[in-house]
Amino acid sequence: MTLRIPTLSGSKIAADSTSTEAFVVELEQFQGPLDLLLHLIRSQNIDIFDIPIAQITDQFRRAVERVEQRMSLERAGEFLEMAATLLRIKVQMLMPRRPGELFEEDPRAELVRQLLEYERFRELARSLAEAESDRAQHFGKGYIPPRPAPREVILPFDVTLEEFLTIARRLPPPPKRAPHRAALRTVTVEEKMAALREALARRARLTFEAFVAPFRTRTHAVPSLLACLELAKQRFLRLHQERAFRTLWIYRREDLEDR
Amino acid sequence: MRISRIVEAVLFASETPLTAEEIARAAEALDAKGVQAAIEELRQEYEREERAFQIYQLADGYQILTRPEYAPHLERFDSILGLARLSQAALETLAVIAYRQPVSRIEIEEIRGVNCAAVLRTLQERGLVEVVGRAEGLGRPLLYGTTRQFLEHFGLRSLEDLPRPEDLAITLQNR
Known part of the structure; x- marks a missing residue:
């Protein structure tokens, strides 16, 4: 088995093709180990279907070693796991194949598949970014926020600096710029009560989870719970929960007609 | 009128x-x-x-x-409604969700090779993705999908509008 040293084109790499020292990458700029590996492969014009695993493994480990200490444990773990995978592949490639294993898959195959798949999604992410840029060129109503009403301060003409500063200090601080939140439709308890009545007209019981499942936001969950409590108070339904955090069952009250 | x-x-x-x-x-x-x-x-x-x-x-x-x-x-106006651009991590995660939905967190992480819990949470908070169901099988993991807000953010009419590289159709079919 031979490890192919790729032909290096491009100026990023030192003339000595076996050198890994010259290959300096800034790890922070990479999303993760796959992103880094792809960079190593693509920037050196390496054939992805014939990765020189020993060379890439070295470069990868050097890149990680330098910054490992500064990374969060989890992020470091992700890179180290890949380093281990590369080493395992390297060892597998060095092992002689027995005759019977003639058709065994190339140890690199799974990694290559993973790299290609990730690369494709990275491309798609790029096209999404383009779509985002195009969209950002269009503005809807409300883009320019209303101007806050001016506060009138009438100063006498003979104002001293001190008086001026006293007044200046009384001015309210500039408003904090809050991130924009899309206005959510306000969900009312009444609305949820109606929905509950309707749901319980069709069946005798349901779980609270099922009732809020289509929405999954606090804006819906809170009025839903309040609606349950209100209807329970009105003796329209009965709530049952074996213990805290267990499934909350909503039962239709069969004695409704009695009232 | x-x-x-x-x-x-x-x-x-x-x-x-x-x-x-x-x-x-x-x-x-x-x-x-x-x-x-x-x-x-x-x-x-x-x-x-x-x-x-x-x-x-x-x-x-x-x-x-x-x-x-x-x-x-x-753009000269200091607007509060300006479209906040997404990070690379967010875009990659969204790409996986958009093309593979419904998809679990594990599947997203397998493709990206990194933990995606935090970025998924952010995307959910921004209303770009939502839980659309649960998978069968062990642990019944949550499945994620894109929202209407996602379409609005990227100026898409529908999911059909997503860029369709030729080889992607194959990937989608093979699932």
């Missing part, structure tokens, strides 16, 4: 895209087809008169937005 003017009024008053059906609620005489015809009429009128805005189709609906050539002028 012309039908198209009613449609125009509704679109003018809305800050989010409205579907043809939603707009049709404005008048008894209106239906989705009538709305679409009125919108076409308005679009041509705006084009003819070189208005600064146009009716755009996004997220299954219609919305009046300014034309791109006015963006440099509008």
Whole structure:
């Protein structure tokens, strides 16, 4: 088995093709180990279907070693796991194949598949970014926020600096710029009560989870719970929960007609 | 009063895209087809008169937005509604979800090779993705999908509008 040293084109790499020292990458700029590996492969014009695993493994480990200490444990773990995978592949490639294993898959195959798949999604992410840029060129109503009403301060003409500063200090601080939140439709308890009545007209019981499942936001969950409590108070339904955090069952009250 | 003017009024008053059906609620005489015809009429009128805005189709609906050539002028305003751009991590995660939905966190992480819990949470908070169900099998993991807000953010009419590289169709079929 031979490890192919790729032909290096491009100026990023030192003339000595076996050198890994010259290959300096800034790890922070990479999303993760796959992103880094792809960079190593693509920037050196390496054939992805014939990765020189020993060379890439070295470069990868050097890149990680330098910054490992500064990374969060989890992020470091992700890179180290890949380093281990590369080493395992390297060892597998060095092992002689027995005759019977003639058709065994190339140890690199799974990694290559993973790299290609990730690369494709990275491309798609790029096209999404383009779509985002195009969209950002269009503005809807409300883009320019209303101007806050001016506060009138009438100063006498003979104002001293001190008086001026006293007044200046009384001015309210500039408003904090809050991130924009899309206005959510306000969900009312009444609305949820109606929905509950309707749901319980069709069946005798349901779980609270099922009732809020289509929405999954606090804006819906809170009025839903309040609606349950209100209807329970009105003796329209009965709530049952074996213990805290267990499934909350909503039962239709069969004695409704009695009232 | 012309039908198209009613449609125009509704679109003018809305800050989010409205579907043809939603707009049709404005008048008894209106239906989705009538709305679409009125919108076409308005679009041509705006084009003819070189208005600064146009009716755009996004997220299954219609919305009046300014034309791109006015963006440099509008960007001079310190707006609160400016579209906040997404990070690379967010874009990659969204790409996986958009093309593979419904998809579990594990699947996303296998493709990206990194933990995606935090970025998924952010995307959920921004309303770009949501839980759409649970997978069968061990632990019944949550499955994620994109939202209407996602379409609005990227100016897409529907998921059909997503860029479709040729080889991707194969990947989608193989699942």
